[in-house]
Amino acid sequence: MENIYQPIEGIIEEVITESPTIKTFVVRPQEKFEFRTGQFIELSLPGIGEAPFTPSSDPNIKDKFDVTIMNAGKITSLLHNTAPNTSVGIRGPYGMGYPLDTFQGKDILIVGGGVGLAPLRSLLLALFGRMSDFGKVIMRYGARSPGDIIYKSLIPQWQQKKNFDMVVTVDRSDETWKGNVGLVTALLKGLPINMNNAVSIVCGPPIMMKFATLKLLEIGFKPKDIYLSMEKNMSCGLGKCGHCRIGKYYICKDGPVFTYEQLKDLMDIWD
Amino acid sequence: MNTLYLREERYFKFLDELSREYRVYLPVKAQGQALACAFGFKAATADYALEKYSVVPKDEIIFNEYRTIDSLKSFFSPPKEKVASDFGSSSGIPGDEKVAVFGVKNCDLFSLRIQDFVFLGGAAVDPFYEKRRRNTLLVSGDCLNFKEVCFCAALDIMPYALDGFDLNMSPLNAGFLVDVGSDKGREVVEKYASYFLPATDTQISARQKKREAMLKKLKEHLVLHNIPRKEEIPGIVRKGYDSAIWKERILTCVECGGCNMLCGTCHCFLLSDKKSGNVNEKVRSWDACLYLNFARVAGGANPMKNRYQRLRNRYLKKFDFFPANIDLCACCGCGRCIEVCPGKIDIREILNSLAKEAAAANEYSTG
Numbered sequence: 001m002e003n004i005y006q007p008i009e010g011i012i013e014e015v016i017t018e019s020p021t022i023k024t025f026v027v028r029p030q031e032k033f034e035f036r037t038g039q040f041i042e043l044s045l046p047g048i049g050e051a052p053f054t055p056s057s058d059p060n061i062k063d064k065f066d067v068t069i070m071n072a073g074k075i076t077s078l079l080h081n082t083a084p085n086t087s088v089g090i091r092g093p094y095g096m097g098y099p100l101d102t103f104q105g106k107d108i109l110i111v112g113g114g115v116g117l118a119p120l121r122s123l124l125l126a127l128f129g130r131m132s133d134f135g136k137v138i139m140r141y142g143a144r145s146p147g148d149i150i151y152k153s154l155i156p157q158w159q160q161k162k163n164f165d166m167v168v169t170v171d172r173s174d175e176t177w178k179g180n181v182g183l184v185t186a187l188l189k190g191l192p193i194n195m196n197n198a199v200s201i202v203c204g205p206p207i208m209m210k211f212a213t214l215k216l217l218e219i220g221f222k223p224k225d226i227y228l229s230m231e232k233n234m235s236c237g238l239g240k241c242g243h244c245r246i247g248k249y250y251i252c253k254d255g256p257v258f259t260y261e262q263l264k265d266l267m268d269i270w271d
Numbered sequence: 272m273n274t275l276y277l278r279e280e281r282y283f284k285f286l287d288e289l290s291r292e293y294r295v296y297l298p299v300k301a302q303g304q305a306l307a308c309a310f311g312f313k314a315a316t317a318d319y320a321l322e323k324y325s326v327v328p329k330d331e332i333i334f335n336e337y338r339t340i341d342s343l344k345s346f347f348s349p350p351k352e353k354v355a356s357d358f359g360s361s362s363g364i365p366g367d368e369k370v371a372v373f374g375v376k377n378c379d380l381f382s383l384r385i386q387d388f389v390f391l392g393g394a395a396v397d398p399f400y401e402k403r404r405r406n407t408l409l410v411s412g413d414c415l416n417f418k419e420v421c422f423c424a425a426l427d428i429m430p431y432a433l434d435g436f437d438l439n440m441s442p443l444n445a446g447f448l449v450d451v452g453s454d455k456g457r458e459v460v461e462k463y464a465s466y467f468l469p470a471t472d473t474q475i476s477a478r479q480k481k482r483e484a485m486l487k488k489l490k491e492h493l494v495l496h497n498i499p500r501k502e503e504i505p506g507i508v509r510k511g512y513d514s515a516i517w518k519e520r521i522l523t524c525v526e527c528g529g530c531n532m533l534c535g536t537c538h539c540f541l542l543s544d545k546k547s548g549n550v551n552e553k554v555r556s557w558d559a560c561l562y563l564n565f566a567r568v569a570g571g572a573n574p575m576k577n578r579y580q581r582l583r584n585r586y587l588k589k590f591d592f593f594p595a596n597i598d599l600c601a602c603c604g605c606g607r608c609i610e611v612c613p614g615k616i617d618i619r620e621i622l623n624s625l626a627k628e629a630a631a632a633n634e635y636s637t638g
Contacts, residue, residue: 001364001398005542005553009358030358046357047551049544051569073569089358089544094394233568235542239393241558242539243566245588248595253394267512271574 004238007044007089008033013064014084018150021071022115023080024056028064029090035059037126038097038119038229038257042237043067043079044089051075052234054256055093056118058125068118068150094237095256098123098201098227100130107135107193109221111212113142113184113204117150119229120203124158131163136193139166142184142208146170146177184208185215195220203229210270213260223261230255230269274475275460275467278446283332285466286324289371289459293408295324296346298335298374321374334442336416337430338376338605342535344386346372347403348555350532354399354542355553366402373440375411378423378603380435382535383409385593385601389538408455411436412447413482417489420606422619424489425498428604431482441478448478496619499626501600508590510632511625517579520621523614524578528559530608530616536589536601539565560584586621 010033014026027043035041037059044050051073057066071080082088108127112120120139127137139158143149149168159166167187169180180187185208200221202212209228216226230251232244239253247266249255263269277285289295301320319335356362390400414421414430423430432439437456440447448470451457460467499507511517531537541558544551558565561582566575575581593601602618609617 001396001401003355003364003398004395005354005555007355007358007553044544044553047544047546050542050553073571076569087358231568232574233566236540238395238397240389240397240538240540241542242560242588243541243558245584245592248592268574 005091005236007042007046007050007091010043010088010090012082012084012086012088015082018068018152019147022068022150023071024066024068024118025079025082026064026066027088027090033065033090033093034062035065035093036097037100037122039093039095040119040234040237040252040256041067041090041092041094042234044091045075045078045082046087046089048078049075050089050091050235052094052231052237052252054119054122054229056121058129059122060126060129068115068121070115092237094234094252096254098126098257100126100133103199104133105135105197107198108137109188109191109193109198109200109216110137110139111141111184111188111200111202111204111216112139113208113212114144114148115150116204116208116229117141120201121151121154123201128158128161128164131161135197137164138191138193139164140169140184140187141166142169142171142187142204144171146174183211185211188212188215188219191219195222195225199225199227201227201229206231206270217260223264224259226260228258228260228263230258230263274470275449275451276443276446276470276474277440277449277467280445281466282447283329285463286332288463288466290324293369293371295371296321296373297324297327297332298322298339299327299331300333301340319374321372334412334415334440334447335374335376337414337418337421338378338607339374340533340607342382342533342605342607343372343375343379343409344382344535344538346370346407347386347400348390348397348538348540348557351554351556352399353547353552354555357551364398364402366399366406369406369408370403371408371410373410373412375409375432375436376414376605377411377429377432377435378421378605379535380409380411380432381423381428381603382605383435384599385536385597386538388593388597408437408459409435410438410440412439413441413478414485414489415442415481416485417492418606418610419492420609421489421604422493422496422498422606423604424486425493425496425619426501426600426602426604429482430485430489441481443474443478443481448474497623498619499622503626504590504600504622505594507622507625507629508586510629512583512587514625514628516621516624516628517583520616521579521582524561524582524616525613526561526563526578527613528561529611529613530585531559531561532557533607533611535603535605535607536593537585560588582616 009030010027016024055065056068234252239250244251298319301318319339390397411432436452439450567573589601
């Protein structure tokens, strides 16, 4: 029987600095590895530790994947110090991911915050591969400051895409910033979408997810059409270790993507 | 298969034979601690621990009157275990040895239903648990007495097993009635058929009387504790989410995690990576939701930083998560968590207090 705890090996091919605290690692798995956008993996430094991350690359690229990682704790800071050719462990992918097929024919509104753009990049690249399947695709992205925006060089390329409308805002501006200033939730009014045939996808820090969800409900989205990327300290990834429970669900197994309909009656979902 | 009878003197020989095929574990008497009962019940003070048959002197082989100190879970997922090592080194899954555990009680069998759901169900089968479970023969026995903390019957779990075992032993006169509960159990009694006699109807009805008397005695004790009915518990716990009870009862908690460790249904574990010489290992260790960092995420944010949230989490997991997923409360009423708690936190009392609070709130809202 397969050992569900055994990682496969991945080699870090490239390390890209996105911001002072965020780096993207290009990883080449040494065995067959595929994921669906929105699923997560457990990435480990052998003998040191393991943490959950969501790949940020196009799921249609099968021979390697990207993970964009914020230097936030013990494992992430050690990962930030790794150089190309470092060997890492990969378990997964875990969870359900975004149900792209159910989005067919619908407008899609994506709301992102901070490093939450990492998993959303994977989603965007997956959507870009089949744009004719959907109605309008609109993205609103907010970061704390211009320095906290990730994929700075990629965003202008995305903004050129046909049928894709992306606006970026920062909470606090500086002298380099010419764009919008204010919370991302302020950009969610008066959007040219048909709420009865649209879905929204939210990924970002818990406080931003909370207020974005409230705003989406206010502008007419139904709870079943709001998709949230939830996060806790997923460890096993298989619904066994018990760490990422939220109400009757495990985020690792039943999520990490949930509709607000699934979560709205649960307690303390934004903690 | 019909009920069989095994005479006591044949039992020892049977164990000898069985131990050639299985690593046999048996209950032995252990140093017990007396717990005072709030209602004056004179508690049994003996304790039982499971020990390897090979090291137990013959005259110390006993039939345990009630459950052992530890639950069964360590037989299937040990407190700490290497579950993976370096890439490409397939060290295989341990657990080939056949193990027979005697002295199992119905509370422990119930807890295995929860453990089975976790480790055999869900997104994938845990191969470590699965192999050990498959290679373990569970021999349960009727309870002849109970501890002050025992409350299985309050949760409709009987002090004797009707299913979930491979073999069950009910002491009667100078021997045991033996029931077969699985193919694994059937193979054993067929292989050692010469040890067993068919049981008589008189023996079976005598056992029934013993069982009923024991249950009656237990229920007389439990009525004093006034534990809510199991159907009501999930609602009561959910309703008590913001209750002050969590904050009050946690005051004496020392965060030892004993309740989690001894609990037969608690299954949480942590995967960690470590170096062992030149080898990198992934190790699985039991975790406890009463520990500070149970829910901590990267960067230090902790959704359960307050102790009362962790106490409440334990109850929500048992009485909300599991009922919602498999329609079972993940509590077998063994009372181990009560017995082990240095802070005297008592699950019976908390459920009772939550029930009273919920009833008072109902009365208030309906005027």
